[in-house]
Amino acid sequence: MKIVFWLLKIIFYCIMFSLTSSFKYQLPTKTKLKNFNQQEIKVIEPVKTEPKETYSVIFLTGGNNIIIGDIYNNFLNTLASFRFSINLIPPNFNKFEDLLKDLNKEYKGVVLLQHSSSTILSVKISNLDKKVKKLVFLDPVDNRIFFKEYRKLNNKIDLPNANRVLFLKAHKAYKWSLKPIAVPFIPFLSLNPDSFNFTKKCKVTTIEADNFGHTDLLDKTWSDFMHNSRVALGSDNRDSQVLLNYHKWLSKIIHYFCYGNTKKITNFLENEELEFSIKNHQ
Numbered sequence: 352m353k354i355v356f357w358l359l360k361i362i363f364y365c366i367m368f369s370l371t372s373s374f375k376y377q378l379p380t381k382t383k384l385k386n387f388n389q390q391e392i393k394v395i396e397p398v399k400t401e402p403k404e405t406y407s408v409i410f411l412t413g414g415n416n417i418i419i420g421d422i423y424n425n426f427l428n429t430l431a432s433f434r435f436s437i438n439l440i441p442p443n444f445n446k447f448e449d450l451l452k453d454l455n456k457e458y459k460g461v462v463l464l465q466h467s468s469s470t471i472l473s474v475k476i477s478n479l480d481k482k483v484k485k486l487v488f489l490d491p492v493d494n495r496i497f498f499k500e501y502r503k504l505n506n507k508i509d510l511p512n513a514n515r516v517l518f519l520k521a522h523k524a525y526k527w528s529l530k531p532i533a534v535p536f537i538p539f540l541s542l543n544p545d546s547f548n549f550t551k552k553c554k555v556t557t558i559e560a561d562n563f564g565h566t567d568l569l570d571k572t573w574s575d576f577m578h579n580s581r582v583a584l585g586s587d588n589r590d591s592q593v594l595l596n597y598h599k600w601l602s603k604i605i606h607y608f609c610y611g612n613t614k615k616i617t618n619f620l621e622n623e624e625l626e627f628s629i630k631n632h633q
Contacts, residue, residue: 377432385438387453388446393420395427396436406485406609407458408437409450409476413467415494417442422573423466429598433606435462451480460484462609466568468492470542471501474508484514487605490524490565491542507548517608518544518557519601523584524565537565544632555633556613558604561626562586563597600625 378397385392396405410427412418420427420439431437436458438450454461461482465473466489477483495501501508510516524537544555564585566577571591577583586593600623607615613631620627 377429378434380428380431387450390441390444390446392441392444392450393439394436395431395439397431397434400436402436402458405434405436405458406460406462407454408435408462408464409447409454410437410439411463411465411469411473411476412439413469415472415497416440416465416469418467422569425570425595426568426598426601429595430602430605433602434610435606437464447476448479451476451483455480455482460609462487462605464489464605466490467565468494470494471498471508474510477510477512481512483512485516485609486510486513487517487519487608488542489519489568489601490521490537491518492537493540493542493546495546508546509548510553511550513549513553515608516544516547516549516553516555517605518555519604520557520559521563521565521567521585522559522561523563523586526584549633551633553633554613555631556608556616557630557632558616558620559628560597560600561628567594567597568601597625 378399380395381398382393382395385394408430410420410423412420412423427437427439438454444450451461461480462485463473463477463483464487468491470488470491471494473486473488477486495506495508500506520541525541544557547555549555564578564583566574566583567585568574569577571589571594574585574594575589578585578589586597603619604616607619617629620629
């Protein structure tokens with residue numbers, strides 16, 4: 352019986368590897384609530400999850416993690432389907448050191464993923480545990496002015512533990528326009544790699560999607576509202592499949608960033624139809 356059990360487990364791992372490496376099929380996902388230190392954390396992950404083969408993601412929303420995570424539901428389910436266990440952190444959560452310890456013990460590793468203005472919060476969390484090596488910044492906003500220790504002019508942000516950092520940017524978040532008149536959602540406070548102090552061994556990459564905006568990451572109802580109200584211009588094509596393809600595109604890049612390497616990201620991008628730019632900083 353033990354031999355049969357191990358054979359079945361090997362077959363399962365082979366299937367998991369085949370699905371996630373080829374991306375022909377996405378893994379089905381589930382949502383659950385996890386009680387941690389008397390607080391509930393919403394977790395989105397594959398239905399069949401092998402923790403030691405899966406990266407755990409701490410996801411921080413806009414507004415310094417005040418924005419509700421439910422408006423990112425489609426993107427987060429898409430990302431989870433590419434073999435991630437995603438934790439949506441409550442706005443008032445303050446037990447990050449304990450959470451990191453538990454997640455690092457249970458999963459393959461922990462990845463910090465933030466959107467918009469949770470930048471410094473993400474950095475502070477990463478500095479709590481030396482095992483946190485990977486960070487992904489989605490349209491990061493420079494919110495150093497709100498944190499006393501970073502307010503000094505030219506005071507760079509230290510990331511001593513990171514060995515890989517990925518900046519994913521939506522070009523329209525930073526684009527000015529006269530015809531028609533449009534003010535970018537992030538007109539001045541874009542955060543770039545030169546705002547950080549990385550170690551010499553840390554690999555840093557920026558990838559920018561040419562035709563999408565800051566809030567195209569949100570579920571379609573919210574994304575369309577932000578676009579149509581001209582608060583945050585996004586893709587001119589508002590078709591559901593176009594936005595879904597964008598979420599898949601981001602998810603695949605994050606997958607290769609965590610499970611693969613820069614070469615795999617480049618090979619993937621070269622075979623995709625979305626227009627982009629890429630820069631390796633170090």
